Amino acid sequence: MATAVEYWRWTESRWTAPDVDWRAGKVITAGVDVGSVSTQAVIVVDGKLYAYSSMRTGSDSPQSAQKAMDWATEGTGMTIDNVRYVVGTGYGRVNVPFANRTITEIACHARGANFIYGPSVRTVLDMGGQDCKAIRCDEKGKVSSFLMNDKCAAGTGRGMEVFADLLAVPIEDVGSLSLSVAEEPPPVSSTCVVFAKTEATGLLRAGWPKNRVVAAYCSAMAHRVVTLLERIGVEAEFAITGGISKNVGIVRRIEKELGVKALEPGLDAQLAGGLGAALFAYALAARAAS
Amino acid sequence: MLANYGYQDGSGSYFITIDTDKCDGCGRCVTACPYGVMVVGPDEADPLRDLPVATVADEHRRKIKYSCGPCKPTSGVRELPCLLACPWEALAHSW
Amino acid sequence: MITAGIDMGAKNLKVVILRDGQVIASSLIRVGFDTQEALDEGLQHALAEVGLSKGDIQRVVATGAGRNSVPGADDAVTEVRADSAGITHISPTIRTVIDVGAEEGRAVRCNAQGKVVDFAINEKCAAGAGAFTEAMARALEVPLEELGALSLKSQQTVPMNAQCAVFAESEVVSLIHARTSKEDIARAVHDAIASRITSMARRVGVEKDVALVGGVARNKGFVDSLRRDLDMDILVPPDPEFVGALGAALIAAQGA
Structure with missing residues (x-):
């Protein structure tokens, strides 16, 4: 889709591990997640997180992937030649010119969530701008069940945006x-x-105040997402990622209906896809070497 | 792994579930389906798996209610050719 | 004997008044948010045409999405039954009637007596109903009434991938940005909904003759796409949106 819309407040950022010398590492791999709104590049040294960048996806996806990669390595002296294996993922994954391979979001997301939330996470709900994914995974972050709904706008950021527009409520205020x-x-x-x-x-x-109408919609959306989750079965621990995870009105209602609290991420959950891709790149590089 | 392809919308839930632990990628469902709904390829959700696996073709994932419609007439029970063709009982339809 | 059929649709209310099985009056009015007001107004409008009053109606049968909120109705019948009764009265050779309204699409197979043999319904999703064309007309910034004529001028087929009215709106905007002509986009919109309606109709088995009723039957672009997709001739009766109300009024006359 041509129009990239922001569904939550979000700022570009980059980070480098202060205590890691990449030159001492054996295998450097990277994952690049090109989404419709943002692009993340994640660098992993011997399977450990080394650096990342998170920036806006421009109109030119290959260029966005390159920019994100350049920004992630900025000031480290690392160049693309030092990176053994690159995996592209996300909506624009075919547009990562320097990728050795592409992997779908589902696999990368589960792998990344395992890193971000820890190995006890079993169910991941990802509510993005244009789709809604439900994933179950094991202690290694391997997918055991999944579904993705990208046919229908209900349960996505886009659906929420249409509704917020109708009521003239800023999207980031809907939850509260x-x-x-x-x-x-x-x-x-x-x-x-x-x-x-x-x-x-x-x-x-009929005279309903706005907050009541918004509550009625959030409640319906939460219920709908729960029925999607029930298809794969919810097992604790449970995490919610994606833009709508910033909407407390949806998150609290999902937690209430499921009777399970969502985990707090140790890292920005937006990195899940790129991080998973980088970790798969590490596994694939090891496989290629053997 | 249970791979669910399809969708839920206001009118209902339409998913084809493939048990990838049972599927060996033999492709009999691909041959059996008259509408090209099934394909065999690499396992998208398990990139480290080498064995190919059956999936729902991307162009059908957002409309399987319609793609599978001819095999699901409103009257008269008809056995689904894809399910009949699978020797491993690896396929299921949610509707 | 005087009977009335009231079709309380999602968007419009339709009233048909019969005297001894012949249509003597009809009316169509926007339902809005006050169904009771629409009902009174619709009935009065039709009755005034022929100088009758409410008390002259011996039996009232309601149909449509709001059929159970029609106070004073003697009976309520499904749209499927009403369509089937209405269309066989208009043309007894019809065996399949497709009804596309604002919020629902239906396909009904019926026999020569107007009895329902089989049916399928597309409901609760705008992609398979008139609401889809309305949303696309808004995205294209053309009046809904002009969408049909516009698409008949299309020079080429353009695929539409989105299967959701909300996502399709974004797709229409992308097509506009890509300088696709409005004519071709309008055709793509009609082809997209026609393909969903055809699939639904095929599930009940499309038997000739085929009729198209409901408000969306007024859209010539949609009729054209549906004809092409079904690869069959389709009868569109002169007042396609009144067929359900007519059927209800006929059922009222039979039941008396």
């Missing part, structure tokens, strides 16, 4: 506004975003 109701209203009955909009218009005309 939805939690400001004294009593939880019945959820909007339509799953379809188009029909939910019609329903919401009716509720506003």
Whole structure:
């Protein structure tokens, strides 16, 4: 899709491990996650996180991948020639010119979540701008069950944005506004975003205050995501990633319905895809060497 | 691994589940499907697996309710050719 | 004997009044958010045409999505039954009737007596209903009524990949940016929804003759796409959105 929209407040950043000398490492690998909104490049030295960058995806994906990689290695003296193996992932994964291989988001996300949340994470829910993924994985971050819904806008950032637009509520305020109701209203009955909009218009005309309508929508969206999760089965521990993980109105309601608290990430959860890709690159480099 | 391909929308849930531990990539479901819904290729969710595996073709993933429609008439039970063809019972439809 | 059929649709309310099985009056009005007001207005409008009052109606049968919120109705029947009864009255050779309304699509196979043999429904998802074309017309910034004529001028087929009305809006915007003509985009929109409606219809087995009813049948671009996709001739009755209400009124007359 041509229009990249921001669904949450997010800033570009980069980081280098202060205590690691990459020149002393044996195998350097990288993962580049080209998403519709942001691109992350992650560098791993002998399977340990060394550096990363996270920046806006430009209109030219190959260039974005290159820029992210350059920024991640900036000031370290490392060049692309020092990197043994690169894996591209994400929506624009075919547009990483220097990648040795591409791997889908599902596998990389699970592998990265295992690193970010620790080996006890078993269920990962990723709610992005244009899709919703539910993944179950083992203690090594290997996928044991997954599904991805990218057909329908309900349950995605895009659906939430359409709804926020209708109510003229800034997208980043939706979550807190939805939690400001004294009593939880019945959820909007339509799953379809188009029909939910019609329903919401009716509720506003019937005199519902905005926060109540927003709460009814968040509640419906949370329920919908829970039914998706139930298809793969939820096992603790549980983590939520992606743009909508910043929406407390959705997160709190999902936790309530599941009776499970979502884990707090040790690192920016946005890195999951790129980090997983870099770790797969490490495994693939080892395999190629043997 | 249980790989679920398909979607959920307002009208319902439509998923084809492939048990990749049972599937050996033999491709009988590919031959059996009259509409090109099934394909065999590398395991997308397990990049370290060497054995090919059955998946739902990308162009059908967002419309399998329609792609599989002809095998699911509203009246009269019909056995699904993809399920019948699989010797390992590795395939399932959610609807 | 005077009977009324009321089709309370998601978008419009349709009323048909029959005297001894013949249509004497009809009306169509936007439902809005007050169904009761729409109902009173719709009925009055139709009755005023022929100088009758509510008390003259002997039996009322309701149909449509809001059929259970029609106070005073003697009975409520499904759209599937109403479509089937209505279309066989108009043309007894019809065996398959496809009904595309604002929020639902249906395919019904019926016999010569107007009895339902089989049916399928696309519901609760805008991609398979008139709401899809409405959203696309908005994205294209053309009035809905002009979308059909526009697509008939298309010079080439352009694929539409999105299967969701919300994602399809973004796709339309991308196509506009890529300088695809509005005509070709309109055609792509109609081809996309026609393909979903065809798939649904094939599940019930499309038997000739085929009719298309419901508000979306007024859209000539959609009719053209559906004809091409089904590869069959399709009858569109003169007032396609009234077929359900007509069927309900006929059922009211039979049940009395």
